[in-house]
Amino acid sequence: MGRVGVMGGTFDPIHYGHLVTAEEARVHFELSQVLFIPNRYPPHKDLDGVSAPEHRYHMTLLATATNPDFAVSRLEVDRPGPSYSIDTIRELRQAYQADALFYITGADAILQVVRGAWEGSAELLTLCQFIAASRPGFPIDVHDLRRFNVTGHQLSNIHVIEIPALAISSTDIRRRVTAGRPIRYLVPEPVETYIHKYGLYGRAGGAQG
Ligand code: NAP
Numbered sequence: 241m242g243r244v245g246v247m248g249g250t251f252d253p254i255h256y257g258h259l260v261t262a263e264e265a266r267v268h269f270e271l272s273q274v275l276f277i278p279n280r281y282p283p284h285k286d287l288d289g290v291s292a293p294e295h296r297y298h299m300t301l302l303a304t305a306t307n308p309d310f311a312v313s314r315l316e317v318d319r320p321g322p323s324y325s326i327d328t329i330r331e332l333r334q335a336y337q338a339d340a341l342f343y344i345t346g347a348d349a350i351l352q353v354v355r356g357a358w359e360g361s362a363e364l365l366t367l368c369q370f371i372a373a374s375r376p377g378f379p380i381d382v383h384d385l386r387r388f389n390v391t392g393h394q395l396s397n398i399h400v401i402e403i404p405a406l407a408i409s410s411t412d413i414r415r416r417v418t419a420g421r422p423i424r425y426l427v428p429e430p431v432e433t434y435i436h437k438y439g440l441y442g443r444a445g446g447a448q449g
Pocket of ligand 1: 248249250251252257258261277279282283284323324325344345346347348357358359373408410
């Protein structure tokens with residue numbers, strides 16, 4: 241049985257915090273590959289200001305191109321409507337019947353699953369394991385999650401990794417671009433070039449230092 245990482249996110253834009261998270265999860269959990277799945281639209285957010293799915297997909301491709309163990313899927317980008325993770329994981333379960341799936345995303349998002357806030361939360365907790373990436377200063381204790389309506393088996397499917405590089409955030413990067421401040425060393429160079437080329441986040445042209 242293989243072990244496949246599924247890296248779900250809005251990735252607006254993808255940054256080194258995401259890439260370090262995926263690589264750390266790959267090594268720590270002995271994953272054969274990590275499949276990045278940028279969503280079409282996040283189900284839980286005001287869509288105002290979220291970049292077009294194709295832009296986010298292309299930035300994810302550029303950011304992951306040099307890692308042979310990373311791949312990018314169009315599964316959510318091509319599926320009409322908001323991207324419910326349960327639909328994605330059901331599809332992946334069919335495609336990877338012999339493999340264990342590890343859904344990697346931010347710790348906050350995984351706390352929402354445990355609270356039952358996502359469509360099909362209970363089923364999700366049985367279809368895959370979760371790797372919750374936490375930012376420094378925001379630790380989460382899996383045992384604290386016992387107060388929610390989850391079984392011991394479901395809890396044993398949740399793993400937490402602390403990623404210092406997650407001090408980088410997409411929100412901060414968008415604000416920096418809008419304000420004309422540098423994003424070099426926060427995102428891979430081709431992503432920075434793409435952001436400026438297409439004038440994402442409210443500032444067109446002119447590479448920033
Ligand atoms: P979010 O709520 O904007 O982000 C929560 C936190 O997690 C942020 O700090 C974010 O940092 C970080 N984060 C997001 N993706 C990450 C990743 N793959 N690895 C490490 N940290 C990550 O997150 P989102 O991107 O919109 O949602 C995360 C995933 O959950 C997406 O795939 C989304 O479609 C899915 N989701 C599904 C449902 C549902 O099915 N009902 C509901 C909510 C979310 P950055 O802002 O720097 O990325």
